[in-house]
Amino acid sequence: MEITKLGNTHLHITPLGLGLAALGRPGYINLGHKEDLPENYPVPDMEEHAHRVLDTAYQAGVRYFDAARSYGRAEKFLASWLASRGISPGEITVGSKWGYTYTAGWKVDAEVHEVKEHSLEVLRRQWKESHEILGPHLDLYQIHSATLESGVLENIEVLRELIQMKEKGLAVGLTVSGENQAQVIEKALSCRLGGAQVFDAVQATWNLLERSAGPVLARAHQQGLGVIVKEALANGRLTPRNQRPSFSDKRERLEQEAAKHSTTIDALALAAVLAQPWVDIVLSGAARTGHLESNIKALGLTWDEELETALEDLQESCPVYWKTRSSLEWN
Numbered sequence: 001m002e003i004t005k006l007g008n009t010h011l012h013i014t015p016l017g018l019g020l021a022a023l024g025r026p027g028y029i030n031l032g033h034k035e036d037l038p039e040n041y042p043v044p045d046m047e048e049h050a051h052r053v054l055d056t057a058y059q060a061g062v063r064y065f066d067a068a069r070s071y072g073r074a075e076k077f078l079a080s081w082l083a084s085r086g087i088s089p090g091e092i093t094v095g096s097k098w099g100y101t102y103t104a105g106w107k108v109d110a111e112v113h114e115v116k117e118h119s120l121e122v123l124r125r126q127w128k129e130s131h132e133i134l135g136p137h138l139d140l141y142q143i144h145s146a147t148l149e150s151g152v153l154e155n156i157e158v159l160r161e162l163i164q165m166k167e168k169g170l171a172v173g174l175t176v177s178g179e180n181q182a183q184v185i186e187k188a189l190s191c192r193l194g195g196a197q198v199f200d201a202v203q204a205t206w207n208l209l210e211r212s213a214g215p216v217l218a219r220a221h222q223q224g225l226g227v228i229v230k231e232a233l234a235n236g237r238l239t240p241r242n243q244r245p246s247f248s249d250k251r252e253r254l255e256q257e258a259a260k261h262s263t264t265i266d267a268l269a270l271a272a273v274l275a276q277p278w279v280d281i282v283l284s285g286a287a288r289t290g291h292l293e294s295n296i297k298a299l300g301l302t303w304d305e306e307l308e309t310a311l312e313d314l315q316e317s318c319p320v321y322w323k324t325r326s327s328l329e330w331n
């Protein structure tokens, strides 16, 4: 897999990365997540499962891995995998996130899965925790789902702390979700402290159903930020797992195009993201090795005008997309 640099940072990355949101804890919102772990939730079993998926990614050449404090034991599973495989810092790039605290207690049906707080206190506490677990492997630390309402992008104490982290060699970023992604990114692009641009990278949702952040992500890329795309498969809605009757027309069209190109619909959807000139990394959120292998096929596909024309109207309106996203159940 081709190795490039993340935006203006010194971090080496590959076009496909692996996200650990579904690998580090029993419950997640992705479609059919409960079938991935067949209720086999003891920590050692889940750790072994995560290691198998990480091995598959590494063997395929993936060198970017995405975790978060709130993904259960994701940082720990990643750290134990790195140690057991003898992978040194610098051989791969690791991003993690602060701002949500995991509260599900290893349960799928927890009342509250995670609690959000974007304060200086949480940044300091979670940074200490992430650093204790990942040590020198941790390369990029991101605000997890920054919003305008939380005021985090105007919180001088937080921004100053992030700048201090940058001075010690860490890259800093933010992730965004929801209808206002574009406005939050816009605000982040103007965040400067002492003349320095605060953020080195942005992680956002962009996929065949929800393209609204595209123009501002292109500007972020132009400004030298690394651009990471998450939810490229719309949490499994752009995979064969989406058997919802309301999606049947769209699924049929995806299947037709996938058949024409002798590929899978998930590979096709990922190829659409990889083709965007402003994208640095597209995350696969696969929790099964077979799904990851299917996702990786995207690297061998060319997203051309014909495909773009055939599938551009798969897009949903931004409010409709995010309403469906927030109705996805933890499973």
Ligand SMILES: NC(=O)c1ccc[n+]([C@@H]2O[C@H](COP(=O)([O-])OP(=O)(O)OC[C@H]3O[C@@H](n4cnc5c(N)ncnc54)[C@H](OP(=O)(O)O)[C@@H]3O)[C@@H](O)[C@H]2O)c1
Residues within 6 Å of the ligand: 018, 019, 020, 021, 022, 030, 031, 032, 033, 036, 066, 067, 097, 144, 145, 175, 176, 177, 203, 229, 230, 231, 232, 233, 234, 235, 236, 237, 239, 240, 241, 264, 266, 283, 284, 285, 286, 287, 288, 290, 291, 292, 294, 295
């Ligand atoms: N706010 C944030 O910062 C934020 C939010 C969301 C995600 N993220 C990051 O982005 C990563 C990716 O996001 P995501 O998990 O939403 O990913 P996604 O790529 O949109 O969706 C992944 C889902 O697609 C399914 N899938 C993939 N290939 C498939 C196939 N061939 N057949 C059937 N199902 C298939 C996966 O199933 P299996 O699980 O069964 O393999 C999984 O349920 C996360 O892991 C996380 O690191 C960050």
